[in-house]
Amino acid sequence: MPATPHASHALVTGGGRGIGRAIAAALAGQGMTVTVLGRRRAVLEEAVAAGDAHFADVADVADEAAIKAAIARAAERQPIDVLVANAGAAESAPFAKSDAALFARMMDVNFMGVVHSIHAALPSMRTRPYGRIVAVASTAGLKGYPYVSAYTAAKHAVVGLVRSLALELANTPITINAVCPGFTDTDLVAGSIDNIMQKTGRSREQAAAELARHNPQGRLVTPQEVADTVLWLCGKGAGAITGQAIAVAGGEI
Structure with missing residues (x-):
C-alpha cells in the first residue's frame, strides 16, 4: 500500500476511542x-500518551464555532493535509417515537459535524x-435498518455530501471519500448490545450475535480493518479514488 507523505498533518475527529483511535494510530x-479532536480531554490525552x-x-x-476554532489551532x-471526519453518535427508537429533537441530534453530530x-x-x-478528506459514515449510509431512521438518514446525507463535493474538488489535488x-x-456497538439485552432479555452473546448476523462473515468488523481502509485512501496511490462510499462490512453491501 502506498505510504502517506511523512510531512503531512492529519486531523481526526472523534479520535479518542474506537474507530477514530485506530485511524489516528494508523x-x-x-x-x-496527528491531531485528535473530541469532547473528552482525558480520553484524547490517553491517545497522545500512548x-x-x-x-x-x-x-x-x-x-x-468550536470546531472552526479547534481546527484553526x-x-x-502545521497545515492540515488529511481530515478524517469520524465523530458520530447513534440513538435508536421506532420511527413513531423518533421526534424532531432526535432527528436534529442525529443530523447535528453525524452530518453537520462533517x-x-x-x-x-x-x-x-x-x-x-x-x-485527503475521509468521512466515516456507515453501512446505514448505503441501506436501511429498522429503529434507527434518524441515524440512517444522517449517514445517507454524509454519502450524498461526499459524492457532490468530490465533483466540486475534482480539479484539485484533494479527494473525498466515505468509509x-x-x-x-x-464502545458504540457495545452500547447497542446493552440496549438489545435490556429490551429483549437476551444474553450478551445472543445480543452480539444479533448484530454480527448482518455480516455474511458472521462477525463484527474490527476498528483496525476500518483504519486500514482509511489509510489506503489517504495514500498517494489513491489519487484517482474520489466520491466513493466504500463498505467495510464483510459482504453485507
Missing part, C-alpha cells in the same frame, strides 16, 4: 503528525499540494 504509524496521536484538542463537532501548528469539519479545514487544504463500516467492535 496514520501516526505512517509518520504523519503514541497514537501527537496533539489533542477538545471540540464538539456539532458546535460550528491545529492548522497553526459539514462543519470540512468547512473549517478545506480553505487551507486548497493551498496544499495534496489533500462505511458495518457493525464494528467498538
Whole structure:
C-alpha cells in the first residue's frame, strides 16, 4: 500500500476511542503528525500518551464555532493535509417515537459535524499540494435498518455530501471519500448490545450475535480493518479514488 507523505498533518475527529483511535494510530504509524479532536480531554490525552496521536484538542463537532476554532489551532501548528471526519453518535427508537429533537441530534453530530469539519479545514487544504478528506459514515449510509431512521438518514446525507463535493474538488489535488463500516467492535456497538439485552432479555452473546448476523462473515468488523481502509485512501496511490462510499462490512453491501 502506498505510504502517506511523512510531512503531512492529519486531523481526526472523534479520535479518542474506537474507530477514530485506530485511524489516528494508523496514520501516526505512517509518520504523519496527528491531531485528535473530541469532547473528552482525558480520553484524547490517553491517545497522545500512548503514541497514537501527537496533539489533542477538545471540540464538539456539532458546535460550528468550536470546531472552526479547534481546527484553526491545529492548522497553526502545521497545515492540515488529511481530515478524517469520524465523530458520530447513534440513538435508536421506532420511527413513531423518533421526534424532531432526535432527528436534529442525529443530523447535528453525524452530518453537520462533517459539514462543519470540512468547512473549517478545506480553505487551507486548497493551498496544499495534496489533500485527503475521509468521512466515516456507515453501512446505514448505503441501506436501511429498522429503529434507527434518524441515524440512517444522517449517514445517507454524509454519502450524498461526499459524492457532490468530490465533483466540486475534482480539479484539485484533494479527494473525498466515505468509509462505511458495518457493525464494528467498538464502545458504540457495545452500547447497542446493552440496549438489545435490556429490551429483549437476551444474553450478551445472543445480543452480539444479533448484530454480527448482518455480516455474511458472521462477525463484527474490527476498528483496525476500518483504519486500514482509511489509510489506503489517504495514500498517494489513491489519487484517482474520489466520491466513493466504500463498505467495510464483510459482504453485507
